[in-house]
Amino acid sequence: MQLSSLFASPVLLLQLCIDSLRFMFASFFSKLYYSTVYSETISSVAPAASKVHQEKDRNVMTPTSVNYHFTRKCNYKCGFCFHTAKTSFVLPLDEAKRGLKLLKESGMEKINFSGGEPFLHDRGEFLGELVQYCKQDLQLPSVSIVSNGSTIKEEWFQKYGDDLDILAISCDSFDESTNQLIGRTQGGKSHIDNLHKIRSWCQQYKVAFKINSVINTFNMYEDMTENILQLNPVRWKVFQCLLIDGENAGEKALREAERFVISEQLFQEFLERHSSVPCLVPESNEKMRNSYLILDEYMRFLDCREGRKDPSKSILDVGVKKAICFSGFDENMFLKRGGKYVWSKADMKLEW
Incomplete structure (x- = not known):
């Protein structure tokens, strides 16, 4: 068609204008639609992705309460010990402090x-x-120690007692001959006399006193009620003897704890016999196997779920979050067994 004939026909000219406008509007609204859909899709996906990240963060375990076994050396030879002297390694003080700060x-x-x-180690x-x-630098609510009590001196309380919340002394029997059979003794010293001496120091220097006992074949029929009530600890932790391969059981173990192990029924009978003891x-x-966060002398978390101690990488090398994933720690069991309690002596309202 010639240009002259196009201008000569007003109808064709009008049609051309309408078609051009249609194309422009269609293009505009198409872009607007896809832009809106894309924005809505992104806005719906973003909260979902954010929710996944939040869920992941929530699943990261918190090391609320940590047990740091910084040395394996011991002067006792308890037959059921499950953290034996397989090495003499102890971290340098600065490195130990760095790990504690990370925690x-x-x-x-x-x-x-x-x-x-x-x-x-280094005489305390x-x-x-x-x-x-x-206590002073990290401002932790609770600092505690588990010891056999054999080498503690009063001078230690004078120097560090203010910063210690709880001192737990291991005592499995109030019969000296039973302690001898278990291996909780050194020379001719009386473990029970020492226990009472430390109890009085804790009272004097305002440190909460606790007792830990492992129930085994040598003490399972003993009635400790009167002695525990007399000593009046804030807590009396009563454990069932536990086997750990490579520590107190198996070919490479330094102990042979099989002869100390008792059944669940006998353990329950011991508990029933002492049910009147309020602490x-x-x-x-x-409860014990996977509800404790245990750090060894290299600051590696120990996974005990398979009946042995499988170490993670050290928190000093990979950080706490990565290492704790391999700890086997069960936070629900930790809470179920009462792992979180009033553990600061400032909150215990004790009568010193």
């Missing part, structure tokens, strides 16, 4: 120092430095 930054509220025997000064650092806190093997 605090990840949510730790309570630290418990154990061993081996924690008062052996290393332990005292860690206690002081955790009794029972812990069966089921």
Whole structure:
């Protein structure tokens, strides 16, 4: 068609204008539609993705209460010990403090120092430095120790007692001959006399006193009610003897604890016999195996679910969040067994 004939026909000219306008509007609304759909899709996906990340963060375990076995060395030879002297390694003080700071930054509220025997290394000064650092520098609500009590001196309380919330002394029997059979003894010293001496120091220096007992074939029929009531600890932890391959059972173990193990029924009978003791806190093997966060001397979390101690990588190398994923820790069981309690001596309202 020639240009002259196009201009000569008003109808064709009008049709051309209408078609052009249609194309422009169609293009505009198409872009607007897809832009709106894309925005709505992104806005719906973003909260979902955010929710997934939040859920993932919630699933990261918090090291609320940690047991740091910084040494394996011990002067006792308890036949059922499940953290034996397989090495003599102890971290340098600065490295130990660095690890404790990482734990605090990840949510730790309570630290418990154990061993081996924690008062052996550097005659208790290393332990005292860690206690002081955790309370004064890290401002932890609770700092505690588990010890056999054999090497504790009053001078230690004078220097570090203010910064210690709880001192737990292991005592499996109030019969000296039974302690001898178990291996909780050294030379001619009386473990029971020492227990009472430390109890009086705790009272004098305002440290909450606790007793830990492992129930086994040598003490399962003993009635400790009168002695426990007399000592009046804030807690009396009663454990069922536990086998750990490579520690107190198996070919590579330094102990042979099979002869100490009792059945669940006998453990329950012991608990029933002591049910009148108000401070009794029972812990069966089921509760104990995966409800504790245990750090070894290299600051590796130990997974005990398979009946042995499988170490994670050290928190000093990979951080707390990565290491704790391999700990086997069951937070629900930790709470179920009463792992979180009034653990700061400032909140216990004790009569000193």
